[in-house]
Amino acid sequence: MINYLARRIAISIAILFAVSFAVYLIFAILPFDPAALTCGKSCNDPGIIEANRKRLGYDLPIWTQYLIFLKGLFLGRTFGEGAATIFCPAPSFGYSFQEHACVTNSILEALPVTLSLAIGALVLWLTLGVGLGIVAARYRGRAADTGSTIFVLIGTSLPTFLTGLLLLVFVVVKWRILPYPSGNYTPLFESPLEWLNTMILPWITLAFAYAALYTRFVRNAVIETLSEDFIRTARAKGLSERVVLRKHTLRAALAPLTTMAGLDFAGLLGGAILTEAVFNLPGLGRLSLGAVIDFDLPIIVATTILAATIVIVMNLVVDILYAFIDPRVRVAA
Amino acid sequence: MSENPIVEVKNLQKFFPITSNSIFARVKGENKAVNGISFAIERGETLGLVGESGCGKSTAGRTILKLYEPTGGEIYFNGENISGYSSRRMKPLRTKMQIIFQDPYSSLNPRHSVGEIIGAAFTIHGIDSVASSKRDIKGSVQELMERVGLNPEHYNRYPHEFSGGQRQRIGIARALALRPEFIVCDEPVSALDVSIQAQVINLLDDLKGDFGLSYLFIAHDLSVVQHISDRVAVMYLGKIVEIAPTEEIYQRPHHPYTKALLSAIPIPDPVLESAREQIVLTGDLPSPANPPTGCVFNTRCWKAQARCFIEEPALQMVDQSEVACHYPE
Amino acid sequence: MSFLEVSDLRVEFPTSDGLVKAVDGVTFTVERGETLAIVGESGSGKTVTNLALMGLLSKRGSRLSGSAIMKGETSTLELIDLADDQMRKIRGKNIAMIFQDPMSSLHPYYTIGDQIIEAHQAHNEVDIEVSTARAIELLEMVGIPDASNRLKAFPHQFSGGMRQRVMIAMALVNSPDLLIADEPTTALDVTVQAQILKLLRELQSELKMAIILITHDLGVVAGAADRVNVMYAGKIVESARVRELYANPLMPYTHGLLASIPRMDRGHGKRLSAIAGQPPSLIALPAGCAFAPRCTFTERVAGGSDRCKSSMPALTEHTPGHFARCHLEGAKL
Numbered sequence: 001m002i003n004y005l006a007r008r009i010a011i012s013i014a015i016l017f018a019v020s021f022a023v024y025l026i027f028a029i030l031p032f033d034p035a036a037l038t039c040g041k042s043c044n045d046p047g048i049i050e051a052n053r054k055r056l057g058y059d060l061p062i063w064t065q066y067l068i069f070l071k072g073l074f075l076g077r078t079f080g081e082g083a084a085t086i087f088c089p090a091p092s093f094g095y096s097f098q099e100h101a102c103v104t105n106s107i108l109e110a111l112p113v114t115l116s117l118a119i120g121a122l123v124l125w126l127t128l129g130v131g132l133g134i135v136a137a138r139y140r141g142r143a144a145d146t147g148s149t150i151f152v153l154i155g156t157s158l159p160t161f162l163t164g165l166l167l168l169v170f171v172v173v174k175w176r177i178l179p180y181p182s183g184n185y186t187p188l189f190e191s192p193l194e195w196l197n198t199m200i201l202p203w204i205t206l207a208f209a210y211a212a213l214y215t216r217f218v219r220n221a222v223i224e225t226l227s228e229d230f231i232r233t234a235r236a237k238g239l240s241e242r243v244v245l246r247k248h249t250l251r252a253a254l255a256p257l258t259t260m261a262g263l264d265f266a267g268l269l270g271g272a273i274l275t276e277a278v279f280n281l282p283g284l285g286r287l288s289l290g291a292v293i294d295f296d297l298p299i300i301v302a303t304t305i306l307a308a309t310i311v312i313v314m315n316l317v318v319d320i321l322y323a324f325i326d327p328r329v330r331v332a333a
Numbered sequence: 334m335s336e337n338p339i340v341e342v343k344n345l346q347k348f349f350p351i352t353s354n355s356i357f358a359r360v361k362g363e364n365k366a367v368n369g370i371s372f373a374i375e376r377g378e379t380l381g382l383v384g385e386s387g388c389g390k391s392t393a394g395r396t397i398l399k400l401y402e403p404t405g406g407e408i409y410f411n412g413e414n415i416s417g418y419s420s421r422r423m424k425p426l427r428t429k430m431q432i433i434f435q436d437p438y439s440s441l442n443p444r445h446s447v448g449e450i451i452g453a454a455f456t457i458h459g460i461d462s463v464a465s466s467k468r469d470i471k472g473s474v475q476e477l478m479e480r481v482g483l484n485p486e487h488y489n490r491y492p493h494e495f496s497g498g499q500r501q502r503i504g505i506a507r508a509l510a511l512r513p514e515f516i517v518c519d520e521p522v523s524a525l526d527v528s529i530q531a532q533v534i535n536l537l538d539d540l541k542g543d544f545g546l547s548y549l550f551i552a553h554d555l556s557v558v559q560h561i562s563d564r565v566a567v568m569y570l571g572k573i574v575e576i577a578p579t580e581e582i583y584q585r586p587h588h589p590y591t592k593a594l595l596s597a598i599p600i601p602d603p604v605l606e607s608a609r610e611q612i613v614l615t616g617d618l619p620s621p622a623n624p625p626t627g628c629v630f631n632t633r634c635w636k637a638q639a640r641c642f643i644e645e646p647a648l649q650m651v652d653q654s655e656v657a658c659h660y661p662e
Numbered sequence: 663m664s665f666l667e668v669s670d671l672r673v674e675f676p677t678s679d680g681l682v683k684a685v686d687g688v689t690f691t692v693e694r695g696e697t698l699a700i701v702g703e704s705g706s707g708k709t710v711t712n713l714a715l716m717g718l719l720s721k722r723g724s725r726l727s728g729s730a731i732m733k734g735e736t737s738t739l740e741l742i743d744l745a746d747d748q749m750r751k752i753r754g755k756n757i758a759m760i761f762q763d764p765m766s767s768l769h770p771y772y773t774i775g776d777q778i779i780e781a782h783q784a785h786n787e788v789d790i791e792v793s794t795a796r797a798i799e800l801l802e803m804v805g806i807p808d809a810s811n812r813l814k815a816f817p818h819q820f821s822g823g824m825r826q827r828v829m830i831a832m833a834l835v836n837s838p839d840l841l842i843a844d845e846p847t848t849a850l851d852v853t854v855q856a857q858i859l860k861l862l863r864e865l866q867s868e869l870k871m872a873i874i875l876i877t878h879d880l881g882v883v884a885g886a887a888d889r890v891n892v893m894y895a896g897k898i899v900e901s902a903r904v905r906e907l908y909a910n911p912l913m914p915y916t917h918g919l920l921a922s923i924p925r926m927d928r929g930h931g932k933r934l935s936a937i938a939g940q941p942p943s944l945i946a947l948p949a950g951c952a953f954a955p956r957c958t959f960t961e962r963v964a965g966g967s968d969r970c971k972s973s974m975p976a977l978t979e980h981t982p983g984h985f986a987r988c989h990l991e992g993a994k995l
Contacts, residue, residue, distance in 0.1 A: 141722070228766065229761060229763060229766035229767040230766060230767055230768055230769040230770070232718060232761065232767070233759075233761065233767045233768065233769070233829075233832075234769070235718055235753070236716060236718065236753055236754060236758065236759040236833075237753065237754040237758075237780065237781040237784055237832070238750045238751065238752070238753040238754030238755060238781075238784045238785060239750075239754075239780070239784050240747075240750060241746075248769055251771055252769070252770070252771060255771075325771070326770070326771060327770070327771060327773075327816040327818070328770055328816070328818050331816055331818075331819065332819075
């Protein structure tokens with residue numbers, strides 16, 4: 001098991017390096033001049049451009065640039081000389097001229113927003129999806145099942161931005177239950193109530209779509225597991241339906257959910273672009289969206305690498321969790 | 334042995350790598366599914382290949398047809414060494430060597446009609462060789478269907494509309510479509526009910542004469558093999574431990590494993606069954622990744638001596654049988 | 663007095679194609695300490711009969727009628743239509759069951775110790791240590807070496823034969839009066855089958871329990887059963903002591919089945935005598951004898967083949983203890 005873990009972690013690190021280099025390479029071969037982009041759209045003063053090129057190291061060969069980038073990740077990085085020196089401490093993803101800030105700072109500002117959004121939504125949709133799915137499977141073909149089917153149908157067919165807009169229109173504009181999203185984010189520890197007010201609608205919006213998918217998945221998984229031979233054995237032993245369902249069925253039925261939830265969660269951590277846009281949340285999604293529109297290369301590189309890292313780490317977490325759940329993975333035959 | 338067998342294998346090996354489940358697949362070992370077997374099948378002969386699950390009999394059948402690439406050894410078909418042939422060079426030979434699978438449920442494409450399944454063989458291998466037009470294909474397919482005991486009017490039906498036994502007949506018709514010379518029957522009746530098994534065995538026996546076929550008949554059930562085979566080879570852990578004319582192997586088994594295998598089969602007669610003495614083997618099959626040194630059967634053999642743990646016995650003639658045992662019965 | 667008296671048991675499954683009469687008026691008894699074999703091909707109703715006795719058929723998907731009276735040491739119970747919680751007390755305690763596929767019949771996520779102990783705990787209010795000791799005792803009884811350590815192993819760490827031994831240990835943990843063994847050796851190799859059959863014989867003579875052995879294999883029956891019920895299309899068509907049945911089959915189906923088995927003691931090269939045709943669909947059963955369309959003896963019936971096709975013969979006793987359902991009325995086949 002420890003061997004397996006060590007190997008998995010080593011492989012993950014290797015993949016991360018490969019991904020970061022690939023991202024770097026892709027942006028290096030794109031037909032943009034990163035130095036020209038640093039001085040705005042209407043700027044065509046070759047002097048400033050060349051100065052910025054030198055300042056940001058875009059004059060060096062791509063390999064050297066990548067090594068400097070890597071070095072910056074671990075040791076921090078200084079841009080320019082003399083009075084105009086800017087130092088971005090480790091881990092430095094570079095400097096964004098559009099934002100006039102170290103990229104790491106921009107990301108660190110956006111990350112808690114996205115994290116709050118993703119975790120809250122995950123808790124909500126897991127509770128709802130798993131709960132409804134189990135009820136639907138348990139009372140298959142009856143009213144509860146039909147109800148869940150309708151929920152699944154609506155949840156999977158309503159696009160996120162529409163759900164979000166509907167919530168905004170009714171909850172905020174018509175009924176005035178919640179204030180209009182300000183575009184700012186209040187951290188949980190500063191004002192929990194304010195935080196909740198900001199996050200609750202985005203959570204519901206995101207969770208609605210996922211909960212529908214999860215309801216359908218859990219319902220099918222539970223029904224399939226209930227027809228397994230080992231469930232017949234459990235019943236033949238004289239166990240109560242409760243034990244059969246809780247102990248024997250759910251663990252087997254929900255194991256594949258770990259993979260699904262882990263990867264969906266990782267996807268969201270890269271930024272829920274639509275939801276963040278609808279609710280004006282300054283998260284990673286909005287940051288990357290802005291960066292793409294402005295050709296803010298350092299931020300695009302950073303958010304891409306971050307998203308890849310999250311997916312790789314979550315994959316690892318999921319595999320470890322799976323080994324805990326399923327002894328066939330953990331214990332050799 | 335005659336000079337002109339239809340199929341001959343010499344020291345055939347097929348190993349499967351055992352990999353750990355990481356991204357950089359690391360080969361942890363080798364599953365020696367078929368570990369050096371040699372035999373020949375004469376034209377018109379049926380060779381039964383029996384053994385328990387995991388002994389490598391199915392792998393052997395598939396490797397002979399080059400559905401698996403052999404790890405070592407030679408395969409001769411009509412005297413031609415095909416062991417190194419690419420799949421392109423194999424293609425013209427494919428019409429002459431066919432296979433019938435065990436599970437008539439999963440081996441037929443559920444979205445194709447019976448006519449399409451059986452007729453596909455013609456189209457894949459070029460129409461002109463056997464039938465020259467669509468109408469001819471239908472005619473040939475229906476002829477085949479009738480021959481294997483299916484109603485030719487069911488040409489347009491789909492596999493799910495047939496019972497297990499009928500599906501196996503579809504599989505047989507498909508294998509026969511290109512008039513092969515050699516068919517590997519891989520457990521063709523073990524998924525069928527008893528009363529249907531007999532129908533299919535009888536059918537295969539009839540077709541053999543009518544179409545001039547040779548069979549490699551793979552089964553775990555010695556009693557099934559007995560009815561259709563001229564000779565029987567017994568496999569254990571990737572090796573042939575005994576090969577002999579059918580009558581001989583059932584009357585006078587020489588290898589202890591053959592003896593135990595025969596004795597384990599229940600006789601459907603309560604009087605004989607209670608009177609006979611049974612050899613009940615202890616223990617399980619060792620892992621084919623790590624077979625015992627010396628004789629492969631030594632972990633379960635009641636006759637094993639020191640020599641059996643050191644020296645691997647080669648096949649040698651005992652009466653009319655070839656037996657791989659230091660102390661044959 | 664018989665341990666179990668089943669009379670006129672019927673199980674019907676409503677399907678979209680029509681009513682499937684899986685078990686169609688089955689009557690038999692099981693005596694204490696005997697082995698009763700139920701032989702038939704797929705779809706003959708042998709498994710459904712026993713699932714019905716165990717109350718393991720879905721109440722919503724099936725219709726059950728008839729009677730099955732179990733005579734315990736202190737009480738007499740009607741198993742059909744017994745309340746769920748009462749049936750649960752019988753299952754795994756008075757009547758236990760083992761199944762065809764020992765791999766899929768054990769829960770892959772729990773150790774075999776967990777699963778056996780759970781079966782004991784379900785029917786005994788004792789400390790876990792008592793159940794653990796009982797589990798070890800049973801594992802030793804079924805021939806699993808190093809039992810106390812093997813308790814901690816998972817099913818996938820055992821071979822097929824060993825898994826079936828674990829299933830048997832689990833079934834016998836509460837010393838049932840009746841063990842229903844549903845194709846217990848079908849998924850196993852012949853040499854392992856011989857081991858398991860030998861084990862069942864030994865355990866039966868030691869524990870004095872009754873066994874219902876469900877199988878399609880007349881070879882297994884010959885060595886393992888005291889009495890045999892042959893089933894065809896949901897009905898018992900012949901019932902006799904094992905030697906009597908093999909020596910003197912009265913129903914053409916039994917006769918055909920015996921003749922169609924490849925036999926090692928009969929020399930090779932002989933053509934097998936197959937039963938032509940297919941078993942009937944359970945939705946559109948013929949009015950008369952279900953076997954009539956495949957039967958080669960109908961011409962010998964007084965009244966001719968029309969009688970076989972139009973009227974269902976009754977299960978009648980021809981010699982003491984030998985019942986057959988055939989218009990031939992005991993003629994030598």
